[in-house]
Amino acid sequence: MPRTVKTDRIVALSAVEQRLLEWVLRCEDLGVCITGELIRKQAGVLCDELGFASARRISFSKGWLHKFQKKYSLNSKVQHGEAGSVTPAQVEDGRQAMQKVTRGFEVANTYNMDETSFFYCMAPHRSITRHRQPGTKKSKKRITIALTTNADGSDVVDPLFIGSAARPRALHHKYLRSA
Numbered sequence: 001m002p003r004t005v006k007t008d009r010i011v012a013l014s015a016v017e018q019r020l021l022e023w024v025l026r027c028e029d030l031g032v033c034i035t036g037e038l039i040r041k042q043a044g045v046l047c048d049e050l051g052f053a054s055a056r057r058i059s060f061s062k063g064w065l066h067k068f069q070k071k072y073s074l075n076s077k078v079q080h081g082e083a084g085s086v087t088p089a090q091v092e093d094g095r096q097a098m099q100k101v102t103r104g105f106e107v108a109n110t111y112n113m114d115e116t117s118f119f120y121c122m123a124p125h126r127s128i129t130r131h132r133q134p135g136t137k138k139s140k141k142r143i144t145i146a147l148t149t150n151a152d153g154s155d156v157v158d159p160l161f162i163g164s165a166a167r168p169r170a171l172h173h174k175y176l177r178s179a
Contacts, residue, residue, distance in 0.1 A: 013058070016046050021072050036065050036076070108155070113148040115162070 020043050027034050040060040058064065069075065102110050121139035148157035 015050060016043060016052075017068065017071075019046050019050075020068070024072075024074065036062070036069075039068070040065055107151040110151040111148055111155075111157075112151070113146055115144055115146045117142045117144045 146160040
């Protein structure tokens, strides 16, 4: 079979794609957020590292990126929460420390409170449009809710709604003293 640019390109891209996939998976393991544009740029860098002449290179287009993602089952996802901020070892250490502190209390007298916020004025950060849209500053208007219950679930406290004010009325006397 005669060697053509097309067959050389397939072999070359196979090496680039393999190294690129390893790079993507390494970034995923480290918790680094990567975008399609970053993957396309890294593909170009890998081509340079592997010594491909510019005549044998392809343009790493959005179509190429789409096929690369489909081939290796990669999807664009939004990262949620803060679970990536701690390691499993830190979680276990915290769990043991909490058990040590609460050892002398009954389960019904051990409470947990957590807060969550709802950003009711924030627009979505992804959009499907025909043309590129400029980004906007995100609104920080929110309502925060504190949820509390005891360890055995027998006492669920009513949710506490927390707003935001420059000078909360409940702390009015503190502002008078500090002024």
